[in-house]
Amino acid sequence: MAEIEIARQGKVQTIRFNRADKKNAITRTMYAQLASAISGADTDESIGVSVILGQPEVFTSGNDLKDFLAAAMGGEKGTEVIDFLRAIISGQKPLIAAIDGLAVGVGCTMLMHCDMVFASPRAWVQTPFTDLGLVPEAASSLVAPRIMGSHRAFALLAMGERFQAQQAFEAGLVNEIVETEDLETRAMDAATRLAAKPPQALAISRKLLRGDRAEVIARMEEEGALFAERLQSDEARNAFMAFMQRSKKPDAA
Ligand code: COA
Numbered sequence: 001m002a003e004i005e006i007a008r009q010g011k012v013q014t015i016r017f018n019r020a021d022k023k024n025a026i027t028r029t030m031y032a033q034l035a036s037a038i039s040g041a042d043t044d045e046s047i048g049v050s051v052i053l054g055q056p057e058v059f060t061s062g063n064d065l066k067d068f069l070a071a072a073m074g075g076e077k078g079t080e081v082i083d084f085l086r087a088i089i090s091g092q093k094p095l096i097a098a099i100d101g102l103a104v105g106v107g108c109t110m111l112m113h114c115d116m117v118f119a120s121p122r123a124w125v126q127t128p129f130t131d132l133g134l135v136p137e138a139a140s141s142l143v144a145p146r147i148m149g150s151h152r153a154f155a156l157l158a159m160g161e162r163f164q165a166q167q168a169f170e171a172g173l174v175n176e177i178v179e180t181e182d183l184e185t186r187a188m189d190a191a192t193r194l195a196a197k198p199p200q201a202l203a204i205s206r207k208l209l210r211g212d213r214a215e216v217i218a219r220m221e222e223e224g225a226l227f228a229e230r231l232q233s234d235e236a237r238n239a240f241m242a243f244m245q246r247s248k249k250p251d252a253a
Contacts, residue, residue, distance in 0.1 A: 004033040011048035011195035012188060013041055016055075023061035024054055026106065031080035038087040038095065048195030051187055052097045052114070056180075057122065059097075062105020068132075069240040072231045081106075082224060085138050088113040089216050094194050094206060098187035099123045100180055108156070109138035111173055112147060115206065118187045119165045120180040125173065126162040133235025137227050139220040147172045 005016040015037045017024035026034070041047040054060060063081070071077045088095065088110055097111055100120040108125035111117050129136050136144075136157045144153035148171035155161045156171070168174045178186040194202065230236050 004030050006037050012191040013047045013050045014053055015050055016053040017060050020055040020058055024058050025061045025064040027064045028067055028078050028080040031084040035083040035087045038091050042092040047093060049094045049096060049191040051191045053184060054100060057101030059099040059101060059103040060107035061102060062107045065240050065243050068231060072237045072240055085220050089220060090213050096187050096191050098183050100183055106138055109140040112140055112143045116190055117174045118176055118178050118183055119168060119174045120183045121165050121177055123165040124162050125168050127157050128160045130158055131160050132239040133233050134230045135223060135226050137223050139216045141223060142216060142219040
């Protein structure tokens with residue numbers, strides 16, 4: 001079974017995380033598949049909109065911490081993460097997300113680049129960057145304060161507070177909270193309606209709404225350089241080791 005499942009419903013491309021046993025943690029291979037699906041839509045006229053979906057109670061727990069640990073130990077980092085971030089920041093087609101359950105790290109920050117986000121009542125978002133010895137990524141340090149104001153952005157990105165669905169909605173990160181059983185239908189309905197609109201008018205409107213992408217890409221790269229430095233820090237290495245040891249315990253839930 002593919003860990004990123006790509007499917008099509010009319011002009012809507014669905015991209016689904018499918019690694020539930022690891023809480024949909026995103027590996028380098030998965031990032032590459034995500035990037036290819038999202039940027040592939042730009043040049044495929046048969047795709048109007050992409051929708052990112054997870055599994056019951058798990059959107060994604062963010063970057064695979066084993067990959068972080070490998071990078072922290074001097075391993076090759078690759079370009080998959082940056083390719084994915086470029087795709088969601090600069091992609092030409094609308095992107096919708098439906099989140100049920102946990103959305104951690106990049107699982108949260110990617111939502112800031114989606115055009116619409118639907119959440120179940122049991123959805124929550126969190127970015128434990130500083131606790132991991134890291135810094136915000138995906139240009140979230142620029143975009144989050146614009147979405148939710150600087151105080152809430154600080155609580156989310158630096159304090160590492162968990163925002164439950166209602167809080168995420170009030171912060172402007174979520175369009176609508178939808179009953180769990182209706183979540184994907186609601187997201188697909190929005191996507192289908194969007195995909196039926198005159199594509200050029202929609203593309204121009206979206207471009208105006210999204211503003212200057214160069215600024216966002218520049219911040220993503222600035223954060224990326226700091227993030228790469230932080231990955232080599234003792235703070236980060238110790239945090240990754242602690243997580244790995246925790247998940248090795250026989251009684252770890
Ligand atoms: N990277 C690698 N593996 C991960 C992971 C991640 N980001 N998130 C979860 N997993 C794995 C766990 O190691 C565990 O694997 P195992 O069964 O082989 O031991 C499995 O997924 C289940 O996770 P577990 O921690 O037991 O689930 P939980 O429901 O108790 O907690 C989370 C869920 C998401 C709160 C917790 O797993 C977590 O904090 N993960 C790390 C999130 C993170 O820091 N992401 C990076 C942000 S920058």
